[in-house]
Amino acid sequence: MKKLSKYPILLFLYSAIALFVLSYCKSDKYSPVYEDLGSVKNEILRNNTEFEKQIKGLIALVPKNTDEKILQEKFEELRKTYKKMEWAVEYFLPHSARFINGPALPEIEMDEHTEIEAEGLQVLEEMLYPYDKTNKEEVIRFLNKLINKSNTIKTNFEAITISKDQVFDALRLEVFRISSLGISGFDTPVSGTFLKEMPYSLEGVKQTLQQISTEQSKDKALKSIISEINSAIGVLKKNTDKNTFDYVNFIPDHLNKITFLLLEFKKQEKIPDVEVTTALNKNAPTFFAINAFNPDAFTPGKEYAYSEEKAALGKKLFNDKILSNNNTRSCATCHIPEKAFTDGLPKSMSLENSELSRNAPSLNYAGFQHGQFWDMRKDDLEGQSSDVISNKEEMHGDLNLILAKINQHKEYQSAFEKIYHSPKTEVWQLQNVLASYIRSLAGFNSDFDHYMRGNKSAMNESQKRGFNLFVGKAQCAICHFVPLFNGTVPPVFKKTEQEVLGVAINGENKTFDKDPGRGKFHETVASLQHSFKTPTLRNINKTAPYMHNGGYKTLREVMNFYNKGGGKGIGFTIENQTLSDTPLQLTNQEIEDIIEFMKALDDR
Known part of the structure; x- marks a missing residue:
């Protein structure tokens, strides 16, 4: 059964009213504007009624040995109906959304070290493309599970109150979802029908904007948004071939314009912000704006909030050998700025000059991940910082002894007191300034960023072809999500993925690397064995060698590995591989174009 990149998330039990708050904010208190939008809810319920009807229609067809093509056509219609209300389900019922259209891999209870069966549209897609008639009972079972989720949608939207600010926020996030997950085919990894579905997502956004608009925007921003959405839909309908679609121009020429105009609509309609901490800034006109992301969405709490003063102090300490046991090593020893904060070695070296177990990951953009190492x-x-400092092989530092040295250092002690207003430096403050410096290492200033901001000369023709391949034929963007190009899932950026690739010990691809990865900490969870975090590809051209073991010397070796279908594709037995084992069939020129594109991700 063909599977692609998916992500496990923690399960919670939500009440209907608390769903949005628990999934979307950390500790912020949010008091919504209680302005119930009946027409919007009625449209959601109408789409859901059609969704349930189509599920039941499929259930009726399966026992009749219906032809595969007919079942697939009916399934595609079902998905299109879901796309019309995706904006609402994802925002107000994220837990249910995970089981309606989430990845076809088990849900993981991390605390209990157990797996829960995957279900929903992506599980059904794997059963229908291709369709095995001997599997009809399982197909019916999962369709019945989907009816239960449809009932959940009905029950909740009949009960909850939704307000204009929430609806606008949900619609804006949907356009960003289309700009990242939708356009990459993340939720149709087997059928690849995402370009056919995107118009229905956009139609859902357009129709709902019309419902919540007033005369304030009718002939202004709303009119422009409708025109832009119609234009985007026109482009999508002209070409639904994922291998030839022009992604590199569709995003800036259409999707970015829609998100920009949405802020104008918000201003004209005088819609207030939903007051929660989010990774994507509320005033970000596009994914690619220079200050689109809020680093504080990735901190442990409000007291850890980013500031330039913290980052400046963190930089000094990052380069100071005071943090190591014998004052011989600093953080910068293994994270060199010119090498995108890696060390250029296959595996880092210990204090005793022996090889450690893994490659030093880049610290660029590390602040936009939930999960370090x-x-x-x-x-x-x-x-992360305290783990490295106290590791006997890396820095062998004692945090209490380091604090004693810092509190005796007049310059450092004064700087800490100025920032934290406390007479003595505490461990969490030391951790926080180091983390703040690392959070500052995100320039968003690559040629790709400039291209997406409208400078069409920022990338050459090979790089543009490479991006189209990256998103389309090569399917790289279903793991390395635009715009961060790491495994932190847009558009809410609440989870960071790990993947099982089946990596070999080196680029010869002859011997499987047995490092358990995340599985070391979850020995009874089969899906986490040999899994590793999906790192960012930003500045990837500077960070050779590659993979967690540093065994792949060049990007060409990495691309050859993916082109063959990962570990399973080269003959390893890896039952839990999340990467598709189907060869990509990329030509040498196509591989070169993708590598050229990745060079366009280097910060200037």
């Missing part, structure tokens, strides 16, 4: 053993950068 290759095995994601720490949730945030604060935990």
Whole structure:
């Protein structure tokens, strides 16, 4: 059964009213504007009624040994109906959305180290493309599960109150979802029908904007948005071939214009912000704006908030050998700025000059991840810094002794007191300034960024072809999500993925690397064995050698590995591989174009 990149998430039990708050904010208190939009809810319920009707229609067809093509056509219609209300389900019922259209891999209870069966549209897609008639009972079972989720949608939207600010926020996020997950085919990895579905997502956005608009925007922003959405839909309907679609121009020429105009609509309609901390800034006109992302969405709490003063102090300490046991090594020893904060070695060296077990990951854009180190053993950068400092092979530092030295250092002690207003430096403050410096290492200033901001001369023709391949034929963007190009899932950026690729010990691809990765900490969870965090590809041209073991010397070796279908594709037995084992059939020129595109991700 063909599977692609998916992500496990923690399960929670939500009440209907608390769903949005628990899934979308950290500790912020949010008091919504209680302005019930009956017409909007009625449209959601109408689409859901059609959704349930289509599910039941499929259930009726399956026992009749219906032809595969007919079942696939009916299934595609079902998905299109869901896309019309996706904006609402994803925002107000994210837990249910995970089981309606989430990845076809088990849900994981991390605390319990157990797996829960995957279900929903993506599971059904794997059963229908191709369709095995001997599997009809399982198809019916999962369709019945989908009816239960449809009932959940009905029950909740009949009960909850939704307001204009929430609806606008949900619609804006949907356009960003289309600009990242939708356009990459993330939720149709087997059928590849995403270009046919995107018009229905856009229609859902357009129709709902019309419902919540007033005379304030009718002949202004709303009119422009409708025109832009219609134009985008026209382009999508002209070409539904994922291998030839012009992604590199569709995003800036259409999707970016829609998100920009949405802010004008918000201003004209005087819609307030939904007051929660989010990774994507509320005033970001596009994914690619220079200040689109909020680093504070990735911190442990408000007291850890980013500031330039913290980052400046963190930079000094990052380069100071005071953090190591014998004052011989700093953080910069293994994270060199010119090498995108890696060390250029296959595996880092210990204090005793022996080889460590893994490659030093880049710190560029590390602040935009939920899970640090290759095995994601720490949730945030604060935990990451103390782990490295105290590791006897890396820096062998004692945090209490380091604090004593810092409190005796007049310059450092004064700087900490100025920032934190406390007479003595505490461990969490040391962690926080180091983490703040790392959070500053995100320039968003590559040639690709400039191209997406409208400078059409910023990338050459090979790089443009490479991006189209990256998103389309090569399917790289279903793991390395635009615009961060890491595994942090847009558009809410609440989860960071790990993948099982089946990596070999080196680019010869002859011997499987047995490093358990994240599985070391979850030995009874089969799907996490040999899994590793999906790192960013930004500045990837500077960070050779590659993979968690540093065994792949060049980007060409990495691309050859993916082109063959990962570990399973080259003959390894890896039952839990999340990467598709189907060869990509990329030509040498196509591989070169993708590599050229990745060079366009280097910050200037």
